[in-house]
Amino acid sequence: MCAGWAMTAMTASAATTRVTFENGNQGWVANGHDLPDATGGNPGGNLHWANFVDTWGLELRTSSNAAFLGNLSRYGNQITMSTDVKVFSILNFFGNPVPRNVVIELRDYDNPPANYPYVSVFKVLGEVTGSFEDWQTFSVTFDPTSAALPAGWGGTGAEDPTTFEPRLAPGRTFANVLAGVDEVHFSTMEPGFAYVPSFFDIAYDNVTISTPGVACDNIDFNQNEVFPEDQDVIDFFNVLAGAECPTGVCNDIDFNNNGVFPEDQDVIDFFTVLAGGEC
Template identity: 40%
Template sequence: MFRRFGVLMALAGISAAAHAASTTVAGFDGGSNDGFTGNAVFEASGGNPGGAARHAGDFFFNELRTGGIGEPANPGFLGDYSSFTNIEFSVDVKTNLLNDFIGNPIARPIGVMLIDHDIQGPSGPSGVYADLGILGVQFTPDWTTLSVTIADPTSSTLPSGWIGFGDEDPVTFEPILPAGATFASVLASVDEFRITGATPGFFFTNAFWDVQIDNISVVVPEPASLAMLSLGLLGCLRRR
């Protein structure tokens, strides 16, 4: 009886710990910046729902970031992701206007960028980037959720669709990770997190923006080690 109760309590503890660390959302409610900064204003209304960040003006690209040196930080998006699997980053977007300098509607990318300041390259800190989707009145005129999932943050190679940066290939001049950095090393030490249109290796002209951003989220399932432990405890319970 004692062992059965102990196993049940252990399972309950594992479940509570995993659930407590599962989701972080920057919803900008009440006009709060939720630890982010960038070329946006934080408004108390107009979001999905509640508040939202709004990029309105003449910009090359949109950007919201947390954890930059000397800047606000939201710890829920930073740190070591290496013990988790199937990590999902998502954001809600709405394009009210996105035009070129003569007033024609255009499209621009938006993606997630993870940066490790510990390993520096000739072009700056090591980091990885993945497109989330496309902004534009043709693509996101209403609130739309865009997301990307990292199945294995311990992979030494870049997953399909991801770009490394911090250095550049001497032949192609395309961005690459600097020496000593891998996808795994960045995910094990995320110092800065960005939702940005600054795709590494690409250059953009200025544009006229009115784009809203809301519910920047990271969903982290329970660590693989906890999942294996809970399965083992369940097996022990069944054998009893």
């Protein structure tokens, strides 16, 4: 056995898409504004809304950046979405600061109920005061395969007949909304609430969707405690071809544990890790 090797699972880097506004807006707009500033972000580029016309609220949204849309279960059972926010001011008609919540909302426009343009799920991520606040990150981690609404989440597409608050449409679940996301919003407006027009001066940066890394199996495929060795390679290919494991305790052929097997990527990742690379 080579002393330089350790029999541990190798961990892949997290899959991450981050919009830094260094290369355009990449499908994200703030109330229609889509021209990033080159400086002043966290760091560098950012999308800065400073149009001093009063409006009900401010929404950073995308309906075209594919990394944030579609069937989010393709990422597995854990996703984190976040954005950095810098508040210069949120002022009412009298020039007084107005606090607002920061809300994430994921919308599905397909087959909405009568009188509704879409069905969505949403969560309040925190609050900004309306006075100057430097960059801060608002984020949420969730399981897109969960049928039930996670704690703190709400839904739209129907209305509670007693409280008149929005609720998820009948027949819809958290998972099936997230199986067809058409738009993602980071908004100052929470569904079910009415707002007085205010003047917003807010910048956004580092809009991110990320998933945790996936652990590859260790390179001692046949679990005989001798590694690295040619026999691990031989046994890996034999089991991949449908043969029995000679030791009876081989790892499975889904070497990269991505739930897809048999596939060429398992072979590629096996040899990459065998050579000392990352999973």
